[in-house]
Amino acid sequence: MKILVCIANVPDTTAKINFTPDNKEFVSTGVTFILNPYDEIALSKAVDLTTGGGTVTVINIGDASTEPTIRKALAIGATDAVRVNSKPRDGYFVARQIAEYVKTNPFDLILCGRESSDSNGSSVPAMLAELLGIPCVLFAKRLTIEGTTATLEQEIEGGKEILSSPLPLVAGASEGMAEWKIPNMRGIMSARTKPLVVIEPIEVPQHTTVKSYDKPIPRSSVKLIAAEDAGKLFDMLRDEKKVI
């Protein structure tokens, strides 16, 4: 089985987020970048699915600065990697670049994280599936494959559903799909020599542009309630905040 895993390079989950004084750009100086946590679940699943045979290709849309993250994906167990040499402008741009690659390099299964932790977008998997004319299951918590059929468990409003889909398919990985894998020494050593192909992006019309960023207003200082007065909480929430 040939699997493609789409990976994003995002600020570390513990990173403090800062912007330039005009609020137009994210300041990446001093910020560690990591493999998007959901993409790491997707990659771990892909490695599990190919233990008996098959290949896992990772694809990233990014400039050369994302290569350490790509090497980490190779260390976790991907067979080879493709980098589309451009900053990821928006979800549509990313989906078009991946679709373009997949049209000439078909896969049985395409795995993505269910969303990226920087743009908080979850548009890439479904856009990619639409461009390729194949199904997409975005919130997949479980995935099993038998022959050319995938069975998935997906989160829905107030519950879950079990779906059956033919391959090829795009699946968005949620927590529970696979255990995170930690690269071992052999993986780290071999990652250095695994193939990483760099290709140039195609032209794509731009429909959306980030104009500026803003940070939430910090909460005013906490109002402490003594433990013995805990029971007064709900009256306070009603009278002072009107939330209940």
Next chain:
Amino acid sequence: MSVLVYIENVQGKFKKSTFEVISFAAAIAQKQNLPLVALSIGDVSDEELGKAGKYGVTKVLKAVGDSLKEMNVQPYASVIAQAAKAENAKVIVLSASFSGKGIAPRVAIKLDAGLADNVIDLPVMDGPFIVKKGAFSGKAFAFVEISSDVKVISMIPNSYKVVESPGSAAITIFETQIEAKDLTVTVKETKRSTDKVSLPDAELVVSAGRGMKGPENWGMIEELANTLGAATACSKPVSDAGWRPHSEHVGQTGIAISPNLYIAIGISGAIQHLAGVSSSKVIVVVNKDPEAPFFKAADYGIVGDAFEIVPRLVEAAKAFKSSQNG
């Protein structure tokens, strides 16, 4: 020209988040001076559909058919795109629910439209069309301009108020064409817990962390949640340990929520957890460690042992509820 809102039903009924998204779309339609058309897919009674009229919809399109009985992303996206073309919709609004998140990107591709997902406030429409959305896992907001002629927006539940406006809506059947290629995914089984409040839509959330010491102690958390009519949630270490299901995990790598009230019990407040809950309107933190970082991000704090405080809160919540009903 029009604004089109997709009105999602769960088992034939509209939820509060559906009326939020209608109210949101109505405000956009009013600003753009365009009529608001709603599209419903699947079996919904005319009585239920008529409710859309109370929130500013003038026309409800009803798409029904054997292949549309169960929510299925591909045929649903196709029907929404067909309706958008038929109504010459300039803005298409959906809820950023689980199904909405799967549908909206497909609709955008079909219509060659720009997509803004997870929008949290009304767009600015004087000049460029600019939406506000969450970014960096709740640590920031991004203002995104959509420059395409047709625009698709998905709105986060709980981020806009339900606004009634006098009026009524005419209900008409919308004829659709579903292609076989859109019907390859089959739903084999659906499991819904009807007795619990769904977490992403919940107005009140009671959440607990490692401070609860073990899954056997969740009874009091559930009792507090049930008394308040709240959904239950948990921190990442709790779902990782298997004490609670992953679907309850809120935080950067779990579900991001924006309820009116978030009560966090025995959760220290790591930055990844705060990212997922910081857009809650009011945050209450119960923790025995007065140095817990969560207190800095809280509106109300109670320093004390959960096993002592939670039973008091349950008792007080019961008294509060009975005084409300009485």
